[in-house]
Amino acid sequence: MTALVNVIPDFFGPSTSVSSNPDILKEAVIAETFRLAISSLSQEAPEARNGIHTNTLRSWIVKKIRSLIPEIAEARYLEQVIREGKGPTLEFIGDVIVLPRGYFIPTRTRAIPIANGRYGIVSAKPTRRFSEEGFKMEVNGMIRVFTDTTDTILEQSDIPIQSRESYIGGHSKGDIIEYFINQSPRNEWCRGTGWEAYIGQHPGQYDFVWGDRPLAIKKGDGYVSLWREPREFNSFAYWLCYQGQGWKYAIHVPNKEVRLACLSLDTQGGLPRKAEIIVKGDVAEVRINFPPPGSTLRWLYISGGRWKGFRAPYICWEVPSTSISGIKDELHQIGVSINIEGTI
Amino acid sequence: MTEPRVAFGLDSEGHLVHISEADHRTYYYRCPVCEDFLQVRQGEERIWYFAHLKEEDATPQSRSCILRSPIGLRDWLSEVSRSPVEKAEFERRIQLSVSIHPYTGQIELKGILPPIAWKDLPNLSLIDTILDSLSIHTEGLVHPIDGRAFSPNEANVIFNLDPTAENYKVKLKGTISLPSLDGTWTANRPSPADLFVGTMQIANAVGLKARLRDGDFIYILVDHVPPDVPNYRWGEMQFIGFEVSEMNESVIHNYAPNAIRDTNAFSVDLVLPPTINPIPAGPIDVIPGEQVLLAVIPPPHLDPEFEVVCVPSSAGGITSINPTGLGKPRFYQPQVPEVGSKRLSIHWGSRHNLIHLHATRERRCNWVEPDIRLLIDSGHDVIQELIPWQSPTASIPIKDFKISVVGPQDLPVTVEAYFTTEGRPSAIANEEIAFDRLPERFSQWISEGCQRADILFGPLGSIHLIFERNPWENLSDQELLYRIEQLDPNIKVTWNVIRQILRANPGIPHTEYPTGIRKKVRQLIMARRRNVRGTP
Numbered sequence: 033m034t035a036l037v038n039v040i041p042d043f044f045g046p047s048t049s050v051s052s053n054p055d056i057l058k059e060a061v062i063a064e065t066f067r068l069a070i071s072s073l074s075q076e077a078p079e080a081r082n083g084i085h086t087n088t089l090r091s092w093i094v095k096k097i098r099s100l101i102p103e104i105a106e107a108r109y110l111e112q113v114i115r116e117g118k119g120p121t122l123e124f125i126g127d128v129i130v131l132p133r134g135y136f137i138p139t140r141t142r143a144i145p146i147a148n149g150r151y152g153i154v155s156a157k158p159t160r161r162f163s164e165e166g167f168k169m170e171v172n173g174m175i176r177v178f179t180d181t182t183d184t185i186l187e188q189s190d191i192p193i194q195s196r197e198s199y200i201g202g203h204s205k206g207d208i209i210e211y212f213i214n215q216s217p218r219n220e221w222c223r224g225t226g227w228e229a230y231i232g233q234h235p236g237q238y239d240f241v242w243g244d245r246p247l248a249i250k251k252g253d254g255y256v257s258l259w260r261e262p263r264e265f266n267s268f269a270y271w272l273c274y275q276g277q278g279w280k281y282a283i284h285v286p287n288k289e290v291r292l293a294c295l296s297l298d299t300q301g302g303l304p305r306k307a308e309i310i311v312k313g314d315v316a317e318v319r320i321n322f323p324p325p326g327s328t329l330r331w332l333y334i335s336g337g338r339w340k341g342f343r344a345p346y347i348c349w350e351v352p353s354t355s356i357s358g359i360k361d362e363l364h365q366i367g368v369s370i371n372i373e374g375t376i
Numbered sequence: 377m378t379e380p381r382v383a384f385g386l387d388s389e390g391h392l393v394h395i396s397e398a399d400h401r402t403y404y405y406r407c408p409v410c411e412d413f414l415q416v417r418q419g420e421e422r423i424w425y426f427a428h429l430k431e432e433d434a435t436p437q438s439r440s441c442i443l444r445s446p447i448g449l450r451d452w453l454s455e456v457s458r459s460p461v462e463k464a465e466f467e468r469r470i471q472l473s474v475s476i477h478p479y480t481g482q483i484e485l486k487g488i489l490p491p492i493a494w495k496d497l498p499n500l501s502l503i504d505t506i507l508d509s510l511s512i513h514t515e516g517l518v519h520p521i522d523g524r525a526f527s528p529n530e531a532n533v534i535f536n537l538d539p540t541a542e543n544y545k546v547k548l549k550g551t552i553s554l555p556s557l558d559g560t561w562t563a564n565r566p567s568p569a570d571l572f573v574g575t576m577q578i579a580n581a582v583g584l585k586a587r588l589r590d591g592d593f594i595y596i597l598v599d600h601v602p603p604d605v606p607n608y609r610w611g612e613m614q615f616i617g618f619e620v621s622e623m624n625e626s627v628i629h630n631y632a633p634n635a636i637r638d639t640n641a642f643s644v645d646l647v648l649p650p651t652i653n654p655i656p657a658g659p660i661d662v663i664p665g666e667q668v669l670l671a672v673i674p675p676p677h678l679d680p681e682f683e684v685v686c687v688p689s690s691a692g693g694i695t696s697i698n699p700t701g702l703g704k705p706r707f708y709q710p711q712v713p714e715v716g717s718k719r720l721s722i723h724w725g726s727r728h729n730l731i732h733l734h735a736t737r738e739r740r741c742n743w744v745e746p747d748i749r750l751l752i753d754s755g756h757d758v759i760q761e762l763i764p765w766q767s768p769t770a771s772i773p774i775k776d777f778k779i780s781v782v783g784p785q786d787l788p789v790t791v792e793a794y795f796t797t798e799g800r801p802s803a804i805a806n807e808e809i810a811f812d813r814l815p816e817r818f819s820q821w822i823s824e825g826c827q828r829a830d831i832l833f834g835p836l837g838s839i840h841l842i843f844e845r846n847p848w849e850n851l852s853d854q855e856l857l858y859r860i861e862q863l864d865p866n867i868k869v870t871w872n873v874i875r876q877i878l879r880a881n882p883g884i885p886h887t888e889y890p891t892g893i894r895k896k897v898r899q900l901i902m903a904r905r906r907n908v909r910g911t912p
Contacts, residue, residue, distance in 0.1 A: 099671030126835030
């Protein structure tokens with residue numbers, strides 16, 4: 033561990049602040065080595081512009097840091113950080129673009145405004161290079177944040193600013209239930225065997241619960257509920273059931289929008305999901321009683337959030353206090369009821 | 377007087393083996409000097425070593441072997457510690473190297489010589505004169521070498537070899553004595569089973585009895601190319617090239633029979649500077665003052681004492697890197713030269729790893745990011761550029777427009793395309809597609825009635841397109857009749873009425889309306905009038 037700590041200024045630049053938690057430090061070094069590998073290998077061969085193969089990257093990274101982090105040589109250890117991990121991955125936060133057949137290319141560097149003077153960095157560019165350009169940064173695992181900077185400074189450095197909506201995607205559709213009703217084709221409703229309905233919040237559960245009694249909300253001249261149809265390999269297809277007097281339609285809901293649809297039904301059904309934000313100085317705990325949609329998850333990560341586990345009925349995250357305002361906005365967007373304890 | 381402990385013996389293949397990696401076998405290991413058998417002493421309490429046989433059992437050569445005396449052993453160990461590179465330079469051998477041309481991808485054979493050593497120069501102000509007056513005669517090279525190439529500021533002198541030459545010769549003579557360089561440097565044309573070890577980009581010739589590490593990339597010169605092994609041609613010569621692994625051991629055995637896959641190899645990883653390839657095959661560009669950190673990684677179950685020797689050994693002393701435990705890495709921080717090069721060989725017995733640090737003022741550090749854009753040419757002078765991280769929405773008149781893309785080949789994007797029929801959503805296509813295939817896909821979707829599309833790039837952003845159609849496109853006869861039924865049956869059919877029925881923008885001239893629409897509307901209105909009056 034001493035050797036690992038000693039190389040930090042060389043890896044990240046002397047003025048970059050890096051979290052000292054051993055696990056977070058390891059994650060930071062592995063992610064940074066991935067960026068260094070992409071940077072170095074891109075310069076070695078012109079064909080690297082079309083992507084660098086995962087085996088080439090893996091070999092470079094393992095040899096670079098196996099003396100500091102011996103676990104890196106274990107099967108799938110590195111892949112957890114790149115794209116397979118349950119927490120943030122370089123692919124999920126957007127530092128790298130994954131091409132077919134195991135090739136990677138760097139992404140276009142962008143800055144995502146997360147708080148006053150603070151911007152999440154989405155880039156495969158090694159941290160040291162930003163440091164050499166005069167930027168101050170905080171590194172928290174694989175997440176990097178520009179601190180004490182402005183839109184003008186970033187634009188002068190040719191770093192485009194990407195809005196939260198553009199970066200996380202997800203809920204640009206407004207009221208998602210209404211969106212599906214108006215924009216998606218309607219099919220005849222035909223409930224099959226094993227179909228279950230979203231029943232709304234269940235006391236003590238943070239998951240989305242399915243059963244026989246649907247949570248239905250009024251929309252226009254009809255009522256809407258959400259159903260899931262069992263498919264092979266334990267997967268589901270999801271349908272809105274939109275019914276009125278003498279008519280009943282099925283409207284398809286893509287899997288990636290299901291969590292947003294459930295949250296919207298909860299909110300419009302009068303019992304929105306809850307978020308509690310407890311501010312404790314520089315950090316805050318964000319507790320939510322639902323599994324976050326991918327877009328919210330991406331926002332929590334880029335805001336410096338780290339998953340802290342389950343504490344029934346909540347899923348808990350630790351976030352820097354500076355990120356609370358943006359996280360509050362994001363939770364508000366998905367219709368969650370927010371309670372804040374402490375002063376921001 | 378007790379004999380000194382010998383730490384190394386030769387195995388049956390003639391490779392030098394350390395006592396810690398030796399099997400407990402009798403009459404197997406031989407003395408590297410007298411070649412008589414050695415006993416393996418691997419007791420539980422004492423230090424392990426090889427011992428010569430008792431004098432009565434030994435050969436006459438063994439009895440007088442220099443390794444039986446401490447001075448002889450020290451001298452022999454000193455010779456073992458000399459790097460193969462130093463030995464080759466002492467014998468004035470040109471280092472041969474196989475490399476891949478970065479743009480053509482073709483293999484090339486190159487020769488490498490060292491530059492003039494700084495210590496050979498009595499007066500630094502004379503450098504230019506010495507370089508310009510260097511006498512250079514070459515044979516078998518594609519181009520002559522300029523004297524300036526031997527500047528001590530250079531890491532190496534690299535030159536292309538002629539594929540048709542039988543051997544290669546570079547005769548060098550300075551106007552003053554240049555001990556590091558003067559003389560005739562030679563190399564023979566490679567022959568079958570010759571081996572080059574390094575990376576795919578650059579691999580250096582090694583002796584026939586090479587020890588190969590897993591992960592090394594090797595090129596072997598072959599008479600005929602075996603099936604299913606990547607091969608490369610240089611003139612008449614054919615090479616096979618692949619990474620060393622257990623899987624490829626039989627290929628190595630067949631085509632370079634004297635080389636072995638070394639399961640007790642050690643590695644030297646370059647940890648710092650962080651940006652440089654951790655296993656460099658050539659000189660490492662280091663900025664003076666920059667920190668260099670090497671991690672020496674022993675084989676998994678061994679704990680050898682490594683030594684660091686300078687190349688040439690006259691340039692510095694020997695440093696020991698102490699054991700840290702079985703298989704545990706140990707770190708070494710060499711000093712970076714202010715100018716020129718510093719070469720170090722980290723070795724354990726006859727296993728050497730060369731580290732060549734070369735002082736440079738600045739490192740090449742281009743940073744290129746992919747350009748990702750969608751371009752829309754609507755027939756005007758301006759081409760609309762849509763960039764995903766701006767998440768733009770663009771309205772495109774579908775008549776006479778052209779979409780093109782700029783971005784990496786195969787960049788995966790998700791497209792949600794929305795189709796409507798008679799003003800109502802009729803279908804959504806949700807497809808993951810390569811970005812460069814979008815123009816082709818869009819032209820198909822638009823012809824099928826696509827009204828709008830969202831191109832989703834994940835965290836990179838999105839692009840939203842609305843296809844501006846003429847409102848009468850995809851207007852069915854049934855819908856047309858429905859709209860006519862909403863009008864007064866006695867209405868006079870003017871272009872204004874047609875516009876109302878088609879829901880066309882007042883700015884669109886009626887010449888752009890569908891051909892024959894006025895006649896069709898008139899007929900439908902007449903039919904309706906007849907229905908209303910109840911006449912056939």
